[in-house]
Amino acid sequence: MTMAGTRADTAHPGIGQDGAPAPVPIADDVHWIGALDPQLRRFDLILRTANGTTYNAYAVRGRDGVAVVDTVKAEFAEPFFARLEQVARYDEIRVIVLNHLEPDHSGALPELMRRAPQARLIISKRAPAMLKALLKADDEEIRYETVDTGHEIDLGGRRLKFLHTPFLHWPDTQCTYLVEEQVLFSGDVFGCHHCDRRLFNDRVGDFRFAFEYYYAHIMRPFKAHVLDALRLIEPLPLKLIAPTHGPILRERPRRYVARYRELSGGAALEPMPVDSAPLRTLLIFYLSAYGSTARMAEAICAGAETVHSVRVSLYDLDGGESEPFVDLIEAADALALGSPTVNGDAVKPVWDLLSSLAVVNLRGKVGAAFGSYGWSGEAVPMIEDRLRGLKLRVPLPGLRLKLIPTDAELADCRDFGRRLARALVGDAASGSGNGQAARGVIDFAELG
Amino acid sequence: MAKAKLTFEDIGQTVNVPAGIRVIDVSEKVGAGIIYGCREGDCGTCMMHVTDGWNNLTEPSVLEEKVLRENMAGRHDRLACQAQVIGDCSVKPA
Ligand SMILES: Cc1cc2nc3c(=O)[nH]c(=O)nc-3n(C[C@H](O)[C@H](O)[C@H](O)COP(=O)(O)O)c2cc1C
Ligand code: FES
Ligand SMILES: [Fe+2]
């Protein structure tokens, strides 16, 4: 017990408890001035936080003044200012950098700007609209400067360089690099919700789960952007990564960068031998109480299979957990969902699956809906609307059949599968932007 | 009612549409690749590239211009949820 219980006023604080707020040096002239939030059990509604989180903010001192990098959630302004005041006077603050504007890091900004009115506010080039919306202010009321990759601010012997890393996980996200100390202030990137006053990755409890969990829920939808950001981050000499949540990564920081690359890479296994023709993958999921929607699914599958270079898979949603299905969908090119209409709606496992897809990028994938119904048949159009809402392209009007499918209707299902698969292959062919063979002209009134 | 031909280049489909209709209302019906988020000109998700007939869409509003700028739009990019068709034109996802 070297950290806790050494001061009378913090006798036996838990590992997550904030004692008397003191700044913590993390590099020469750099201090952690953040706040601990050990009581938090759910972050942004979507993340469970079994031991709370931290809001990490930092102060960097150069010969000509001080930079504050990120602030804390509004309720935690008090320990933040208490720590800041121990390392700098407000009139020494030359710049305030916000790596993204989410309220858990911008909460104390208005008060900080009041206390340090001379400070220049530095935000990313995509942040101005967000800043105005957040502060509910007009252009004239706030002064700020925007920066892009390559821009630099010299504090006198301490230079801050900026890396534009949009969408990790907000559109306005950037990282800030302290050249002389080789410290990366990475914002939420490489962060996690793990509250531990021992603060450094080589001192805190086991946070591996928290790191992976944070990536899976916050960064995973933006894998392509993660890879873009890694191209900027990987060439940097790195002594330490200072994220806005959880442990400061000073012991082998590159491991965490490498892990991000691993997690953002392609699927775990190549679906096919490398020498086969490029495949587009179509997943068909269905639920069926009496077997009608199941028979539709099988016929759609059979039809789609006849199209060369499309690989079709068929799954009963009732036979699996959502999570592995989400992994499959992330790697697939198209998704067809079948549900009967029950009480005027699609059935719950379909919505559960669809609402689990928020963690993957679905843009541009092809979607389709089908199902058997009794009299009103709401399920199919509702699923289609949801697919479009999730940014899938829905090339065919959904297929609905009344009760038990006839042979003729099953032939329609096979045709539906075939057309869906063709739309998918057509996509691949038109990838160059030249468009497919013209399909002629239709009238808007003919569209369902 | 005045009619116009709106072509979606990514799927090779031309639609005869009533003048004044928003591109997004047609694109989602034919299943073209233009996606959307807010549908009210705020998020920039529905950005499309106008390959032909640039002048046959209603003029962008000040607000649309701003969203286009913020989303690093290129020349002849528009928001599909804002642009209304007033004559023949061709579009594809940006
Ligand atoms: C409890 C229950 C509620 C239903 N509610 C509706 C409904 O609101 N609207 C409708 O069109 N069909 C409704 N149906 C009819 C089913 O959609 C129809 O029987 C369908 O063919 C079932 O397909 P499946 O056997 O493939 O699951 C309902 C059926 C059940 C058992
Ligand atoms: S859908 Fe958001 S701007 Fe058009
Ligand atoms: Fe965030």
Ligand SMILES: [Fe+2]
């Ligand atoms: Fe955060």
